[in-house]
Amino acid sequence: AQSVTQLGSHVSVSEGALVLLRCNYSSSVPPYLFWYVQYPNQGLQLLLKYTTGATLVKGINGFEAEFKKSETSFHLTKPSAHMSDAAEYFCAVTRSGGYNKLIFGAGTRLAVHP
Amino acid sequence: GAVVSQHPSRVICKSGTSVKIECRSLDFQATTMFWYRQFPKQSLMLMATSNEGSKATYEQGVEKDKFLINHASLTLSTLTVTSAHPEDSSFYICSASNRVDYEQYFGPGTRLTVT
Numbered sequence: 001a002q003s004v005t006q007l008g009s010h011v012s013v014s015e016g017a018l019v020l021l022r023c024n025y026s027s028s029v030p031p032y033l034f035w036y037v038q039y040p041n042q043g044l045q046l047l048l049k050y051t052t053g054a055t056l057v058k059g060i061n062g063f064e065a066e067f068k069k070s071e072t073s074f075h076l077t078k079p080s081a082h083m084s085d086a087a088e089y090f091c092a093v094t095r096s097g098g099y100n101k102l103i104f105g106a107g108t109r110l111a112v113h114p
Numbered sequence: 115g116a117v118v119s120q121h122p123s124r125v126i127c128k129s130g131t132s133v134k135i136e137c138r139s140l141d142f143q144a145t146t147m148f149w150y151r152q153f154p155k156q157s158l159m160l161m162a163t164s165n166e167g168s169k170a171t172y173e174q175g176v177e178k179d180k181f182l183i184n185h186a187s188l189t190l191s192t193l194t195v196t197s198a199h200p201e202d203s204s205f206y207i208c209s210a211s212n213r214v215d216y217e218q219y220f221g222p223g224t225r226l227t228v229t
Contacts, residue, residue: 036220043120043207043220044158090157101148102218104157 002027002093006105014113019078021108023065023091026072033074034092034102035065044090050074061085086112117141118210120221127198127228135193135224137208143188144210148218149181152205164191198228 007022025031032051036044048059055067065076074091091105117140127133137147146165150158162178164170164185172178180202182194191210195202205225209218 041205041223041225043118043222044209045220046217049217101160101163102158106157109155 002031002095002103004091004093004103004105006089006091006108008108009106010109010111012111012113013081015083016080019063019076019081019085019110021076021089021091021110023074023076023105024072025074025091025093027093027095029095031093031095032100033065033067034094035059035063035074035076036090036092038088038090038107040087047076047089081110081112083112083114086110116212116217116219118144118208118219118221120206120208120224122224123222124225125227127226129199129228130197132194132196133198133226135195135206135208135226137191137193137210137221139189139210139212139219142210142212142219144191144212145188146211147185147191148209148211149183149191149193150207150209152207152223154205158207161193195226198226200228202226203228 003026005024034049035047038044047063048057050057050067058064063078089108092102094100094102119138121136149161152158161176162170162172164183166185166188170183185191207223208221
């Protein structure tokens with residue numbers, strides 16, 4: 001079975017500050033890991049994903065995440081927050097290969113203050 | 115590329131009526147589509163997985179006779195909420211996958227309100 005835990009349902013940062021959103025996963029098989037962003041009343045947009053290869057993955061809008069197998073973590077970071085980064089962020093895991101359902105974390109709402 | 119649309123974006127219906135939501139992959143062939151439900155300030159809950167030309171696979175606890183899913187072509191899947199009740203009010207999101215990268219591409223969602 002797979003699961004995702006996002007620590008912190010709400011994170012608040014100042015504009016220009018570091019963004020760190022935490023995600024830990026549980027999986028008995030090699031996972032594929034994803035971060036999605038959701039703006040109000042919209043669908044999900046993929047920020048980045050880890051499948052195989054390099055453990056530090058870079059995504060859109062300056063975000064990146066590092067897959068740490070030993071810590072079962074896939075934390076999302078951005079060096080400098082923008083006001084436009086305020087949104088809901090979801091971490092998700094799936095099994096590698098083929099059509100597999102995504103298991104989502106509960107989400108983290110990011111607020112960015114001037 | 116990999117654009118998924120949903121129609122309507124917002125719908126209000128009366129209790130007891132049925133409502134159909136369409137999910138279309140606009141620029142790729144979606145061999146598999148997924149339907150999710152999202153309650154306010156909560157995460158996405160997978161309702162069912164549908165493969166083109168076959169019956170949908172429903173998640174535990176999801177009533178297949180209430181949430182009818184059809185995936186008749188490689189670009190269209192529909193979710194019909196039958197005999198809707200106020201508790202069915204929610205945000206419904208679909209996603210579509212192809213055989214190239216198996217990644218799920220999400221639609222913009224449909225806000226259903228049952229009065």
